[in-house]
Amino acid sequence: MIKYPNGTPNKKVTHISKAESKARKSLSSANRGMDLESDINLSNEYYLEKDLCVITKRPTPINVVKVDYTKGAIITNAYFEKQSTTDYNGVYKGRYIDFEAKSTKIKTSFPLHNITSHQIKHLERVLAHQGIAFFIIEFAARNEVYLLDAAYVIEFYKHGERQSIPYDVIKEKGHLVPRGFSPRLDYLPIVDKIYCKN
Amino acid sequence: MIKYPNGTPNKKVTHISKAESKARKSLSSANRGMDLESDINLSNEYYLEKDLCVITKRPTPINVVKVDYTKGAIITNAYFEKQSTTDYNGVYKGRYIDFEAKSTKIKTSFPLHNITSHQIKHLERVLAHQGIAFFIIEFAARNEVYLLDAAYVIEFYKHGERQSIPYDVIKEKGHLVPRGFSPRLDYLPIVDKIYCKN
Numbered sequence: 001m002i003k004y005p006n007g008t009p010n011k012k013v014t015h016i017s018k019a020e021s022k023a024r025k026s027l028s029s030a031n032r033g034m035d036l037e038s039d040i041n042l043s044n045e046y047y048l049e050k051d052l053c054v055i056t057k058r059p060t061p062i063n064v065v066k067v068d069y070t071k072g073a074i075i076t077n078a079y080f081e082k083q084s085t086t087d088y089n090g091v092y093k094g095r096y097i098d099f100e101a102k103s104t105k106i107k108t109s110f111p112l113h114n115i116t117s118h119q120i121k122h123l124e125r126v127l128a129h130q131g132i133a134f135f136i137i138e139f140a141a142r143n144e145v146y147l148l149d150a151a152y153v154i155e156f157y158k159h160g161e162r163q164s165i166p167y168d169v170i171k172e173k174g175h176l177v178p179r180g181f182s183p184r185l186d187y188l189p190i191v192d193k194i195y196c197k198n
Numbered sequence: 199m200i201k202y203p204n205g206t207p208n209k210k211v212t213h214i215s216k217a218e219s220k221a222r223k224s225l226s227s228a229n230r231g232m233d234l235e236s237d238i239n240l241s242n243e244y245y246l247e248k249d250l251c252v253i254t255k256r257p258t259p260i261n262v263v264k265v266d267y268t269k270g271a272i273i274t275n276a277y278f279e280k281q282s283t284t285d286y287n288g289v290y291k292g293r294y295i296d297f298e299a300k301s302t303k304i305k306t307s308f309p310l311h312n313i314t315s316h317q318i319k320h321l322e323r324v325l326a327h328q329g330i331a332f333f334i335i336e337f338a339a340r341n342e343v344y345l346l347d348a349a350y351v352i353e354f355y356k357h358g359e360r361q362s363i364p365y366d367v368i369k370e371k372g373h374l375v376p377r378g379f380s381p382r383l384d385y386l387p388i389v390d391k392i393y394c395k396n
Contacts, residue, residue: 054323056283061257062273075260075276085254089287091294094328098289125252130292 253288
């Protein structure tokens with residue numbers, strides 16, 4: 001065996017970013033099935049590390065009923081509240097970005113019944129104030145993810161005959177988000193292309 | 199006594215908005231002492247109702263350890279996490295807005311020890327991506343509230359000799375936020391004036 005100067009075999013050390021390290025860890029347990037939310041969270045961490053944008057997940061709103069201060073502020077009674085805005089927001093090139101992520105197992109349409117009227121109202125307001133607003137929609141059975149401008153979702157929510165958007169409409173009006181290793185869902189170039197080119 | 203057509207004295211009925219109604223309720227119990235956060239929340243509700251901007255409070259991040267599903271998803275064990283971003287963000291004229299609100303009882307300076315390095319990093323990133331970032335600072339003993347650009351706070355946090363910003367600096371570099379009935383703290387015209395005039 002060859003002796004190396006420092007007494008240990010030469011190892012190729014490459015820098016692994018925090019987001020990449022997490023992504024690798026997740027890949028190794030891929031059978032558990034990564035969900036859409038963690039894919040987006042990892043992508044946002046990647047964008048943050050690469051200094052491309054600042055997009056964060058809003059914490060889940062929780063109504064705290066009782067806190068036990070004898071044990072150092074342990075919450076002993078609380079309940080989840082409905083999100084009245086959306087999951088994600090942030091800044092890209094000075095512009096305000098706001099979006100909601102949803103996954104469906106249905107192949108032929110995206111159901112709107114688990115989008116609240118508060119969320120629709122919020123997205124309408126964001127658009128009225130010239131913010132960028134969209135949905136990231138996963139068709140899990142197809143392994144396809146689309147970015148769809150919020151205006152289409154609002155339109156179908158308010159005036160659609162069915163409480164769903166057909167897959168074909170999303171395929172036509174939306175933008176397929178490329179899946180990759182890191183970032184998992186590279187949606188930022190799409191945002192740049194459709195909202196930030198003058 | 200004059201008899202009115204409907205048998206009751208004529209009352210002047212005026213429309214009271216939701217935010218105003220809340221503000222009035224709070225005024226009637228003014229001795230309990232309104233805090234800065236509720237003043238800002240009421241102002242944001244007012245701005246939302248008047249359709250001037252969309253600025254919301256991020257929910258407090260809570261780490262949920264245990265949920266009792268037998269009683270319909272009651273959280274029985276959880277704890278508060280440190281906010282790694284800021285309290286508020288949103289959109290005004292398409293621009294991304296991000297700010298933190300802090301109150302101090304000290305008259306001569308604004309202490310920085312309860313601002314985390316994560317928050318400073320977050321605000322640096324927001325500024326780098328051309329977002330609007332500031333602090334709303336209340337000097338409770340003076341009954342004065344200032345809007346101060348985040349760049350000053352970052353500068354004092356990183357390079358200041360003391361872990362505080364002198365009151366005189368905030369008075370000079372910041373902008374006094376007018377207190378009123380509704381909105382309680384009218385900070386939006388200041389944002390408009392210093393960040394949105396081209």
